[in-house]
Structure formats: C-alpha cells, structure tokens
Amino acid sequence: MKILFFFFAVFSTQVFAQNWHQSHTGGELKWSLNEFQFRSFKQPLSPLQGSLFRDINLKGIELTKAAGQPQVPFHSFIVAGEIEEVDFKLEEAEAFNGIQASPAPTMPCRCSRDQIKWEAKKPSLLHTRGYDIQPLGDFRGIKLSRVIVTPFLSTPQGLVAHRSLSLNLKGAKIVDDFQALWENSQTGRHLIIARKNYFEALRPLIERRQEQGTEILTIEYRGQNFYELKSEIAELYQNIPFDFALIIGDENAIPSEYVRTAADPSTPSDLKYFTMGGVYDQLPDVAYGRMVVENTQQLSRQIQKIIAYEDQSYRNDSGLNQILSIASNEGSNPTDFDYARQMVAPLQNQLGFRPQYFFQGEARARASDILQALTSGAQWLNYIGHGVGDSWPSITGEALSIDRFDELSSEGVKPIVIDVACQNGRLRFDRRIGVSLMNQFDDEGPTGAVAYYGGSVDITWHPPAVMAVRINEVVAQRRARTIGEALLLGQLKLVETYDDLPSALENLVWYHLQGDPAMELDL
16 A cells, blocks of 8 residues: 655745733733744645645744644643633634644654554644633642633634634632642641551651651551552541652552553552542642562662762762763654753753763663763763663663663762653562662662652653653752652643643653652752
C-alpha cells in the first residue's frame, strides 16, 4: 500500500498576533489579540484528506495537543470555588472558509515502536464554543476546576478566528499561585506508614523532622489491603490533617492500587491513598513518597543519604550545583533535546547550576561518561528518553544498565533524579532504575540518588516531559521548601497548562517519588 503525503503552503503570509494581552481579577478573564492577521498556514506531514488542513504558526504561543482535535492557540487556568454562572463572549470574527486547523497527532508511548498516527476527530466543545470547564475535584478542601479557552472555532465551513474574548465565571476565583494554596493550609505534620519492625530504624529520620518542627504521625501496617489502609489514612486526615506522607516498603509489602491507564490496564499507583475529596477527586492533598526497601539496613542507608543531603556533609562536594541532562535523539515539537534544554535553563539561569549534556549520538554521551559524572557528583539529574526498567538506553552506544551502578562512589554529591521514561519507576525489587539508585552502596556507604521520581509503567510522550520542565521551574524559583512540595507543584502546573487534561491527570497516577517528600531542598 502506498501512503501519499500532501504538502500545502499559503504564500500570502501576514503577521498574526504579536501579543496576547490578558488581565484577570476574581473569576473574570479578558483577552485581546493585537495585530490580528495570519502569519502562515502550512501543512504538516499528514495523509489527512477531505479538508484543507493548515498549521497555525504563532511565535511563543502553545497549540493544543489533544490527539485528533484541531491544534489551536489556547489559554488555560484553574479556578477555585463553585461556578454559578458563565458569561463568555467572542467578538470581531473573521471566517476562513475551507480551512481547518490541523489535528494533533496521536503520539505513541515513549517505549512503543509505533509510528505517529494522524486522524481527525469531531471537534470537542473547546473547538465549537471556545471554552471548556473541567472539574478536578478538590485540593485541601477547596473545589478546583480547569478552564481552557481559545478564540479559534472549528465549523463545518472552516476556521473562525476572533480578535477578542472575555470570560466571567461568577462564584469562582482564578488561582494565581498554587504555592499560596499549599502554604496557607500547612499543618506541620508528617505521616509515616510502616511495619512495626521498621520504626526503630526510622528513629534518625523522625528525630531530624522533629528537630525541624514537624509533628510525626504514624500508622502501623498490619496487613491491611489497599482500601482498608486508604480508609484508615482518610480517617486520620479528617481528624488530624497532615502535609506529607511516607510509605516504607515496596508495592508488595504495602499494597498500591492497580488502575487502568492509557498505557497499562494494571498501573500501580499510590495516588488514591491521598485524594481526600471522594471518588471523583483527582488531586492529592498530600505530598507523598515511598522508601522502597526490603530490610532495615536498606532503610538506614536511604535515611543516611537524606541527612547528608540536608547537611551537605559530603566528603567531596564538588558536585554541588551540577546538573546532568541525558536525552534521546527522538521526539518532535519539541524534540527530547529541546525538552532537555528547557529543563536545564531555569536551574542554570536562576540558580547558577553548571550543566553537563549527554545527548544520544554525541561522543561524550556513553555510559562510562555518565557514570564518571555521577561519581564526581551532581545535585540534579534529568533523563528523557526510552526506559525498559533496568537501564537508560537513550544514550550513545551500549545502554546504561543498573549493573554498572556498582561503579558509583559514595563520596560525592548524590542527585535528585527526574526520570522521563517508561517502566523505570516501578515500586518493587525487579531490577528497576529507581529502586537500584536508591539502594546502591559501596564499601564506604550509600551511593546512587537521594531522591528519584519516575513512572511506574509505560508513559506518554509530551506530558511527563512538560511536567519535568515545570518541576525545574518551581525549584529554580525557590518556590518549594521540600522535594515533595516541588513535585506536587510541578504536577499541578502541568494540570493547569497542558490542554489534554486526561493525559495530564494520568501523570499523577503513574509518577511516584522514592524518598522522603519532606526532605528539605538546599539549592
């Protein structure tokens, strides 16, 4: 079968929308587009037929990415409260008959060998009325909804663009600052869930948190199933709210919930332990994590790393302010190289971090180069590429396998790792990158990573990469005191700013911290 690719271009190019001016107070948004003209429409590599599809090219403005839906410029935000009435207006319309915005392609998961797929679906409400309101549940007792708007409408006749847009949501207020929502509801409490035999080994961590002014709550795990334990956590939270939660043990020792996602029908997830707003709540109220250990010796080593990180008591501290960036040579709009640079930029520009790039295909991106950099020490590591559980394959030459982690030294600075890859973050002892990095040691002490954030199954392409960028931005702005808070705020920014909400919310389901969420960031 032959597949024909059609290329179209419109040469009567004009300049469109240099600036989008917006202002909002309370629940009101006003949005005006200046210099409303087309700059260019061009056809992507697509076999779509039946309409004249065009890309909308706007410098510095994101396009929607929901698969099969028209790609149009959009603005999204989150509102708090009960929306009583919606007043939405689109004005100064211009019609472009016969032209439709190109649909977003279906991207395969990061580890799939499938090709990008193109298909046009019936436009969603967003594209036929200009806005959509999507309930999220609640965050710490505050009802939240995500609102997405666009001045571009898709009609059977073609594209209709509007010069101005206004939206008033009566009864709701735009959330400008998630960190304020978090800070204003702080309790200073930290829950630890563990079997009885682990609490003595936990004493150094508990005493450290108490010295920092944190009240420690505990639940002894006695063999409860997921729903019994969830009920016990929810009852405790209702009576004594807490900010952080730490589970001790892998998903076999203390159960995760197994849920269906786009990537896997049985995705292990701890998310629903910490959503406190009922069955439809999709946002965690608590920053949570696990220490994936099988014995007290492994637990003590992980605690030793955390305390050394907070004290910066390294025998070799040359890795402070060093960031390692490993990226595959795949992806498009943006590529993984582009995403890697976006991740590094805020830490480099705002905190003065020194980057080392390891881009697949380049001579210095071999496993030995990365191991040497890790042994010398680094405070942060971003990986973006393929993952198969026990290795990072998206490098030059042979994959970096967990078997090579024995070469790491205990002397240097140990990084926080944000891993945008499939499978590596599974919470069990079956040769996974995350578990291995957290439990690695040499004759002198623990090596590897001080905290690890990764996906438990196959994951989608763009949302986790955007999440990693958002996390680094939060850290660079010094908006978070702890690693758990930084990860939570980064995920919430993804939910706010990524148009494909189901994909953004699935990121919360399959991403999990290995380490203590209350570990203080000292950057």
